[in-house]
Amino acid sequence: MSLKDLKGFIISSQDKGILLASGVGEEKTVQALVKTPAWVQEAVSKRIVPIDTQDSRYIGLFAPNDDKYILLLMDEANDAVMEFLLGVDFSTNILEQILTDPYDAMVVANRQGRLAYLSPVHEKFFGLKHGEAIGAKVTDVIPNSRLCDVIKTGVAEVGQVLQMGDTQRVTSRHPIRRDGEIVGAIGRVMFKGPQQIEKMSRKITALEKRLAEYERESKSDKVKEKYLDAIIGQSLAIEAVRRQIKKVAALDVPVLIQGESGTGKELVARALHMYSQRSDSNLVTVNAAALPATLVESELFGYEAGAFTGAHRKGRPGKFEQADGGTIFLDEIGDMPLEVQSKLLRVLQERIVERVGGDKPKSVDFRLCSATNHNLEDLVEENKFRLDLFYRISPVCITLPSLEERKEDIPLLLRHFMQEMADKYDKANVEVESNVVDYLMSRRWPGNIRQLRHEVERAFVFAENGVLRIEDFGGESGGSRSFGAQPQNRNNRLTGGGMTDGTIKEATARVELEMISDCMVRFRGNKKKVADHLGISRSYLYKKLEELNIHED
The missing domain is CATH 1.10.8.60 (Helicase, Ruva Protein; domain 3)
Structure with missing residues (x-):
């Protein structure tokens, strides 16, 4: 029905009777009827009532307001809606239940994809005041809503699962047509529902989380295996190295990788990092032998803007800051100059760095891997390597076999x-x-x-x-x-x-x-x-x- 079906109206008061009438509302038969207390009582209850005259039948829409009421008189419509409204004494109560049901919520969008109705349970869920969302874009209120898609395609979606917050809801969406043209869409959401639906939803959510975890683990395992497979060989010596990597990687303990030049120490460091809990963070490689004593602090600890001539205007983080949360790999540590060793030892002990030109110490969290082709114990005896640094870097040692x-x-x-x-x-x-x-x-x-x-x-x-x-x-x-x-x-x-x-x-x-x-x-x-x-x-x-x-x- 629309306003073109309006045939008249009556505005009446309990004290003064009919105040204003127009169209069919001016007919004596209709006015006599609305003056009958029993009819008024029925109209207040039903809100929608049939009105018969000698020549026609009309539909009356009754709207009470304090001591007054308005009666709109419409042409009778022979459709399912009116049959329901006129045939069921408590039809308006059913409509109210449908619109406000806390278990089966409703949302209506017009052809522009804007909200025409949002049920109270929806408003409460999204923290909205009553009527606040009307006129807003559906997706601004319900980000993953597909009502607009249904309006575009004209295809209903029934029994779909919708993610709302941390919970999944069973939903259905239907396009609304008038005279063959899509004018909007209606969505229904099983908000709380029977226990079976809730139980099913929880199971679906749990299963999907487990599946996502398995997929992540599978992907992570494949990535890890790629780095372990990069250590080529099937000899007993190499198999032993692989076992050591898997056993040690999960422990956040410093590792010293020993072996002759060209045996693949960096590959082992990468595998240790990828099998550790820090694999999502950086692996930062530092060639310890190539660090000049004059630049070691700026390279390892970084510098602030303007710290020295030629410094980057925004400053620069050092290697330890870059490795924060991840792993730092100090390659060729046996060739590190003694003056550099002392500066490194302090960071390893305190886990704090301070940029050159700065005055704000910063805590850093990193896993240490080192590598050398020297016998560090011999270097310690020759006073070419600090004993205290040796102990810091070598709680665990992995020795790589030579190709011989x-x-x-x-x-x-x-x-x-x-x-x-x-x-x-x-x-x-x-x-x-x-x-x-x-x-x-x-x-x-x-x-x-x-x-x-x-x-x-x-x-x-x-x-x-x-x-x-x-x-x-x-x-x-x-x-x-x-x-x-x-x-x-x-x-x-x-x-x-x-x-x-x-x-x-x-x-x-x-x-x-x-x-x-x-x-x-x-x-x-x-x-x-x-x-x-x-x-x-x-x-x-x-x-x-x-x-x-x-x-x-």
Whole structure:
């Protein structure tokens, strides 16, 4: 019904009777009826009543107001709504129950997606005053409401689950049509409902939370496994390292990773971080040997704006601040200068940093991992490493085996590096000649995995006709592939005697001298290339060059 169906009205008072009438309301039959106390009492109760005249039947909408009332007279409508309203004596009570039901709430939106009605239970749930939300966009009040979607599509959604706060509700949404045109939508929400619905909702919520946790754990486990799988090998020594990582990672204890250069200490540090409770935070890597004493404080602890000439105008956080909540990895800690060690020790003891140029100490929470290719106990005896710092960084030690100690992993490492190079150089289907593995396993690898990877990459580049051969590796079997002058007779540069003379330590020093000397000639004094080829750090190379009195010429 609409105002075009209005046929008249009557305004009446208990004391003065009819005050004003118009249209059908002026007919004597109608006026006589509304003056009857019994009819008025029925109209007050029903609010909607039929009114019969000699010629027609009308619908009366009765609206009492204190001692007055208004009666609107409408054409009779032969629709389901009016049949219900006129046929059921307590129809208005039913409507009121539907509109205010605390268990089955209602929300109505017009075609513009704005609220036309919001039930009291909704208003209470969202903390709104009565009528406050009328005219607002539905999604401004109920962010995840789909009433607007139903208005657009004209498709009802029945038995859907709606998240409201921490609870899930069963809801249905229906488009409202008038003369075939969508004019709005109505939503019904089972707000409290029967115990079965509540129980089902709680179960659904609990199951979805568990599923989300399983998905997160599964995803996290896959990420963790990726970092553990990066430690290539199936030897007993490597399996033992993996077990140690899994056992130690969950404990927030400092870990010292020991091993020769090129054994994969940084990979272990990453795996420890990813398997720890701090995996969602940063892993900050610091090359301890490369920290100059003059800049160590600004690098490790950060600085405030204007702290020194050339400082960033906004200041800069140091490595420990960057690692707050996560893990800091101090690589090559055995090469750290003594004056830097003392400054580091204070932070490890107090867990407080103060930026250069600042006066506000800041607490930092981090997990410490360190790595070295030195025997720190020997360095302590030589007064090159602080004993108190050694104790701080090494409650747990993980020692990585050299490649010499796990040569059975070389075939697996070779396959891994071949695939890596195929992806890197977009050069697939390179096969490995059958005797290459035996050749690689027969060689010494002082540079460990880093050296093996380097030589596999070099051989891969030189491989011809899609086959990797021993000759592609250069060296004793196939001739060197390096550029520039070739080293002279090695025995002429040995520091005395043959390889079998003296102690193992002396023989090792002679081999080390031989390899460094060869590479210095081979790479024309390019220390970066020498260090990369041998799988050692540049700081270690500089140290050896000085010890062995080897010069670029």
